[in-house]
Amino acid sequence: MSHRTVIPFGPQHPVLPEPIQLKLVCEGEKIVEVLPNIGYIHRGIEKGGEIKDFQQTLHLIERTCGICSFMHALTYAQGIEELLKLEVPPRAQYLRVAWAELSRIHSHLLWLGLLSDAIGFESLFMQFWKIRETVLDLFELTTGQRVIQSACIIGGVRRDIDVQMAAKIKADLQKVKEELDKMLPVLLEDYSLKTRTVGIGMLSNAQAMSLGAVGPTARASGVRQDLRLLNYLPYDKVGFEPITETAGDSYARALVRTKEAYQSIGMVIKALDLAPKGELSVPVESWPNGEATSRVEQPRGEVFYYIKGNGTRNLERLKIRTPTFANIPTLLVMIPGTTMADLPVIVLSIDPCISCTER
């Protein structure tokens, strides 16, 4: 039995966007076991949601995560709308699709930049984040803020996208698509990237299903699960198809995310074309009473909210289960057997958003 050492990876590590600790049990260079340790960024959002008024909690919920901020607000608003029996107007639904898919494009562009940085290709990281600035400017134009948009409220949306804004969005997204067409072959057909990602971090179909993986992590292993198929918003009308790959390695996860980014660009343009004229929100006239669950497809997978109200203006219980929380167990299967040098790229390939995990 050779000598085992325990090396801590994190909580501070240059490749991690947020702090998580993985204790690696190593025999020489090979990792044998992984012990995760979370809790470095816990802020008590679930308890804070019970202290505030249920409409003020919306603004707290948006700040769970900076990248999927709009979708957290969307999930919460959907749950409360189910409890209050509110009917969201059609124009608000299409605008919600447009903003949700812009969030997805933003998230995948950010992740592609982080992947390039993790393999050491810093210039390409800067180029991907340069295109990401175009998407952030679109958010500021339409909602007022770049990162925490506060556009979704209970009952609808807060602001409108008029004809000139829609034309600018289409022109800018066309530029984003052209830049992506130029930059993605540089990344995806690069010999160094392929050596570091093809066949590394394998997650088989059976393992993905038994561990409960969600999002692109599961879809890259052939599990055809995407919550947008449930049509919680009019996704069937904007041309949505789930994207799957069968290889189950880090390269397949990168391919799923790039194809989703392209698909989302098409969906935003189509949603803005199809949005009918009408009002933007319905007023809230009662307080939530009862239990409701709400699920939305975030860029990283399925997010699940459980909301329980008791007839007063404060909620009784708010429970959030974010997609990275469901994807961390897959690390325990992917990592043993690989070397320590492969570890940063594998951890980044599940797209960890630890501030979502620990709310």
Place this chain on the structure above:
Amino acid sequence: MSKMLPTVLKNLFTKPATRKYPFEKRPNMKNSRGAITFDQTKCDHCGDCERICPAGAIEVLEKEKKINYDPFRCIYCWVCAEHCLQKAIKADEQYHAPAAKKEKEVYNKSGK
């Protein structure tokens, strides 16, 4: 290498993508959420903004006709400005300036 060569040549001869801040500032977009000020000529001290604020940044003192506003606790969501019935909260597109100390702003009936 050959795929990156056109990009390399283009980047050699174009100007940088970054702006020379503070000599060149980016103008804010028309609806971007910036700082708020309270117009005391229109305010009737009803306290709606205090009740609706998600961050608890506004304190309305009705008897003394004063408003205590903490710009460093405010999250700039503009919910108060949208719900004020007298339209007494003025919202600007420029963000609040940074400061060296966190101080509250006090709005009196006669003053600002």
